Amino acid sequence: xxxxxxxxxxxxxxxxxxxxxxxxxxxxxxxxxxxxxxxxxxxxxxxxxxxxxxxxxxxxxxxxxxxxxxxxxxxxxxxxxxxxxxxxxxxxxxxxxxxxxxxxxxxxxxxxxxxxxxxxxxxxxxxxxxxxxxxxxxxxxxxxxxxxxxxxxxxxxxxxxxxxxxxxxxxxxxxxxxxxxxxxxxxxxxxxxxxxxxxxxxxxxxxxxxxxxxxxxxxxxxxxxxxxxxxxxxxxxxxxxxxxxxxxxxxxxxxxxxxxxxxxxxxxxxxxxxxxxxxxxxxxxxxxxxxxxx
Numbered sequence: 001x002x003x004x005x006x007x008x009x010x011x012x013x014x015x016x017x018x019x020x021x022x023x024x025x026x027x028x029x030x031x032x033x034x035x036x037x038x039x040x041x042x043x044x045x046x047x048x049x050x051x052x053x054x055x056x057x058x059x060x061x062x063x064x065x066x067x068x069x070x071x072x073x074x075x076x077x078x079x080x081x082x083x084x085x086x087x088x089x090x091x092x093x094x095x096x097x098x099x100x101x102x103x104x105x106x107x108x109x110x111x112x113x114x115x116x117x118x119x120x121x122x123x124x125x126x127x128x129x130x131x132x133x134x135x136x137x138x139x140x141x142x143x144x145x146x147x148x149x150x151x152x153x154x155x156x157x158x159x160x161x162x163x164x165x166x167x168x169x170x171x172x173x174x175x176x177x178x179x180x181x182x183x184x185x186x187x188x189x190x191x192x193x194x195x196x197x198x199x200x201x202x203x204x205x206x207x208x209x210x211x212x213x214x215x216x217x218x219x220x221x222x223x224x225x226x227x228x229x230x231x232x233x234x235x236x237x238x239x240x241x242x243x244x245x246x247x248x249x250x251x252x253x254x255x256x257x258x259x260x261x262x263x264x265x266x267x268x269x270x271x272x273x274x275x276x277x278x279x280x281x282x283x284x285x286x287x288x289x290x291x292x293x294x
Contacts, residue, residue: 005163005164005187005205006041006042006076006078006102006103006164006187006205006206007041007187007205007206008040008041008042008206008207008220008223009039009040009041009042009206009207009209009212009216009219009220009223010040010041010042010043010044010078010189010206010207010208010209010212011035011040011042011043011044011209011210011212011213011216012044012045012047012048012049012050012208012209012210012212012213012253013028013031013032013035013043013044013045013046013049013050013067013213014031014049014050014051014210014213014254014257014258014261014268015028015045015046015050015051015052015055015059015063016028016031016258016268016269017268017269017270017272018269019269021269021272023059023062023063024268024269025062025063025066027266027267027268027269028063028066028067028070029066029070030266031213031261031266031268032067032070032071033070034213034216034266035212035213035216036071036074036075038212038216038217038220039216039217039220040075040212040216040219040220041075041076041206042075042076042077042078042102042206043067043071043075043076043077043078044077044078044079044080044105044208045063045064045067045077045079045080046060046063046064046067046079046080046081047080047082047105047107047208048139048142048253048254049210049253049254049257050063050080050254051254051271051272051275052080052082053082053109054272054275055272060092061095064079064092064095064096064099064101065095065099067079068096068099068100068101069099069100073100076102076103077100077101077102077103078101078102078103078104078105078135079092079096079099079101079103079104079105080104080105080106080107080137081093081095081096081104081105081106081126082105082106082107082108082109082137082143083109084109084110084111086121086122086125086126089106089122089125089126090125090126090129092104093106093126093129093130093134094129094130096130096132097130097131097132101132102132102133103132103133103134103135103164104126104130104132104133104134104135105134105135105137105166106122106123106126106134106135106136106137107137107138107139107142107143108122108123108143108145108147109142109143109144109145110143110144110145113144114145116151116154119145119147119151119155120151120154120155120158123136123155123158123159123162124158124159126159127159127160127161127162128159130161131161132161133161133162133163133164134159134161134162134163134164135162135163135164135165135166135189136152136155136156136162136164136165136166137166137168137191138152138165138166138167138168138169138174138191139166139168139169139191140169141168141169146169149174149177149178149181152165152178153178153181153182153186156182156186163186163187164186164187164188164189164205165178165186165187165188165189166188166189166190166191166208167188167189167190167191167192167199168190168191168192168208169192170192170194170195172195172198172199172202175188175190175199175202175203175204176202179202179203184203187205187206188203188204188205189204189205189206189207189208190204190206190207190208190209191208192249193209193210193211193245193246193248193249194242194245194246194249196209196219196222196238196245197222197226197234197235197238200222200223200226200227200234201226206223207219207222207223210248210253210257211241211244211245211248211257213257213260213261214244214257214260214261214264214290215241215244215290215293218237218240218241218293219241221233221237222234222237222238222241225237240293241293243289243292244289244290244293247285247286247289248260251278251282251286252275254271254272254275255271255275255276255277255278256278256282256286258270258271258277258278259277259278259282259283259286260286260290263283263286263287263290264290
């Protein structure tokens with residue numbers, strides 16, 4: 001496994017807005033500090049939870065730069081640079097590297113259905129543009145592209161600095177196959193919250209989760225128990241947090257995580273339209289779940 005592999009809990013940030021819908025960078029600082037103080041092993045801004053797809057280019061740049069500066073080397077930072085076009089992803093990857101990101105994450109997104117050759121070329125362009133490691137992100141639910149294990153390994157072979165894979169399809173067999181077919185040499189990360197226990201059993205190097213904004217301690221307990229082979233403890237930890245993991249997945253990450261932070265006394269504003277804030281009945285349920293966990 002590469003020495004630069006990031007291990008453990010990778011916390012996904014939200015992007016805070018003020019009451020007028022503008023970026024609230026001091027609130028971003030606070031949410032990052034909360035996760036680092038809670039012990040997460042890395043931070044990943046501007047993914048799906050961070051509403052990266054809904055930001056202007058200037059906003060994206062401001063959040064990427066501020067995130068790296070606020071983290072300030074305390075933990076590794078993986079900036080999501082996904083964009084609808086290859087040129088956009090390359091531009092963002094170069095910017096993230098210039099700010100000091102330790103790695104970039106790339107989710108290929110499409111309007112037209114992409115052929116495998118086009119997806120490989122997309123990753124080759126990003127990989128060629130930067131010197132930092134690239135995390136391949138597979139999540140057909142938000143990208144419209146479902147990369148098979150064959151395609152993922154083809155990209156890894158074709159692009160030297162694609163050295164990590166985040167698997168979010170919810171199919172544990174994908175993780176088993178990546179592990180088996182690479183002899184455990186390609187770090188892979190769980191991106192499907194309800195699969196956390198199974199993913200660690202399958203050999204996942206880490207867990208990319210927005211839940212770290214709300215229950216980082218529980219996430220870390222599960223990771224540590226799994227690493228130490230304490231199956232009963234890992235299982236108990238997982239089932240304690242499963243109600244929240246299910247809730248945020250089904251409710252939508254930006255709205256549920258922002259509501260959870262607000263419940264915790266950390267106002268970060270509403271999601272950007274067309275995503276709307278969590279409705280009152282769901283907010284009451286979230287409050288109940290968080291109270292039980294704390």
